[in-house]
Amino acid sequence: MNETMIKLRILMHAEYTLARVNLRRLVNKTMLAAIAIGLVLIVVVLTNVGAHVLLTESYGAAKGAFLLAGGNAVLAALVVFAARQLKPGPEEEMVQEIRQLTLAELSADAEGIRQNFASIAKDVKGIQSGFSAIGGGLGAGLTSLGPLIGLLVETLKNRRK
Numbered sequence: 001m002n003e004t005m006i007k008l009r010i011l012m013h014a015e016y017t018l019a020r021v022n023l024r025r026l027v028n029k030t031m032l033a034a035i036a037i038g039l040v041l042i043v044v045v046l047t048n049v050g051a052h053v054l055l056t057e058s059y060g061a062a063k064g065a066f067l068l069a070g071g072n073a074v075l076a077a078l079v080v081f082a083a084r085q086l087k088p089g090p091e092e093e094m095v096q097e098i099r100q101l102t103l104a105e106l107s108a109d110a111e112g113i114r115q116n117f118a119s120i121a122k123d124v125k126g127i128q129s130g131f132s133a134i135g136g137g138l139g140a141g142l143t144s145l146g147p148l149i150g151l152l153v154e155t156l157k158n159r160r161k
Helices: 003-059 061-084 090-160
Strands: none
């Protein structure tokens, strides 16, 4: 198999694996966020019921409600902070390194191909300018030799017969 194709297959596999790992982490974060929301709702309901009664007796209805809301906000912030602590694992880091190496190799291959095409283009231009030089210097002479060449060809044909 062509080396470039192998590199492209490696790159494709690395991208697929990274996408799968990222999707798995996104699902885990979403599940933790859903659990956090559920817990916050439970906490809010139970805290509101229990704390509202206690805080209303101690601080009054308005002050008790504000204290209760502040406590709920702190709990929600803690859960969000825990969800944000999920970091890429060693598997993902390894696949990212493979992807970077493969991209570097493919870039080097592309540069080599570009240089080959530039060399071919230079060679073609050299050949073209060589033909132009021959045609320009001898063009007038060749056109005047045309009838003579035709006569020579006819003579050779007649000799064969």
